[in-house]
Amino acid sequence: MIKLSKIGRYEFLAEPFHCDFTNHLFMGHLGNHMLNAADFHSNDRGYGMHYLNTVNKTWVLSRLAIEMEEMPKAYDKFFIETWVDSALKSFTSRNFKVISESGQIYGYGKSVWAMIDLDTRQPVDILSVRDGLIKEYIETEVLCPIEKSSRVKMSAVPTPLCSIETYYTDVDINGHINSVKYIEHVLDLWDLSWYKEHCIKRFEIAYVAESHQGDKLHFYREQRDRDTDFNVRITKSDCDGKESEVCRCRVQFV
CATH class of the missing domain: 3.10.129.10 (Hotdog Thioesterase)
Structure with a gap:
């Protein structure tokens, strides 16, 4: 080769x-x-x-x-x-x-x-x-100047915002919910009026577990120290209603 x-x-x-x-x-x-x-x-x-x-x-x-x-x-x-x-x-x-x-x-x-x-x-x-x-x-001489992902911490009782079903178009080549679909769903937690005043500066996501078509996703959001900095947690529930964490995100706006 x-x-x-x-x-x-x-x-x-x-x-x-x-x-x-x-x-x-x-x-x-x-x-x-x-x-x-x-x-x-x-x-x-x-x-x-x-x-x-x-x-x-x-x-x-x-x-x-x-x-x-x-x-x-x-x-x-x-x-x-x-x-x-x-x-x-x-x-x-x-x-x-x-x-x-x-x-x-x-x-x-x-x-x-x-x-x-x-x-x-x-x-x-x-x-x-x-x-x-x-x-x-492996290339170690060329630097990427941004910070690594931070550790996203949520309170014990964050505010639930919405829940969505998962379908065929959410599933990727690996058979689980597409990584990018989570990004899109998270960014939909703010409406158009918010985006008329703010731009996304930084987006972080850490995946905890896989989810699959048929799982129901639940979205929780908390504001951090500034009113343009947020943590988001996504959980899934199966047909029995059991809820478990899928991923955590941080979204910073300017």
């Missing part, structure tokens, strides 16, 4: 119907492009889903933080650069940089991934895949 560069660079387009009423790309679609860039990068280098599925394994996202100075506008071409900066037995961390055609930096992302067995849904040793091939592509 030909040794590729450690950093991958992929071109995307801010399609007009992936943009909000301000003519800027939705955060959820940007998150989706980042996950696609991660998939392209890992597949090109031999440890992506194309290979993993042949040995009954897959990547799952554990944490994602996105921090933006500006979002691409409708019809803008932009690039996402991505690289792995560490790989351990159970987790690997991957960075993202979002850049305009002219070289302007829109923002950055940080993520943590685990590899699981498709049957047991349990973590497997990342470094055992292809004799630790991923270690050949």
Whole structure:
């Protein structure tokens, strides 16, 4: 296999119907492009889903933080650069940089991934895949200047906001609710009038457990120290009504 560069660079387009009423790309679609860039990068280098599925394994996202100075506008071409900066037995961390055609930096992302067995849904040793091939592509000299995900703490009795059902279009290639769907559902907790006055500065999400089609999702929100900084918890309930945590988020606006 030909040794590729450690950093991958992929071109995307801010399609007009992936943009909000301000003519800027939705955060959820940007998150989706980042996950696609991660998939392209890992597949090109031999440890992506194309290979993993042949040995009954897959990547799952554990944490994602996105921090933006500006979002691409409708019809803008932009690039996402991505690289792995560490790989351990159970987790690997991957960075993202979002850049305009002219070289302007829109923002950055940080993520943590685990590899699981498709049957047991349990973590497997990342470094055992292809004799630790991923270690050949670790880039530690290029920095991602944003903070790692913070620890989101919720009170014992946060305020419930809403509950939603899950359907076919919520499910991704791994058979569980799509990582980006949670982002979209969380951002819907604020109405249009809020977004007319505020922009998303930073979004963090930490995944605790999988959910599947048919699970009911419940959303809880608390304000932090500032009136533009929030914590969100998502839980799921099964057909018996048993509720358990799925993920936690932090959303910062300006």
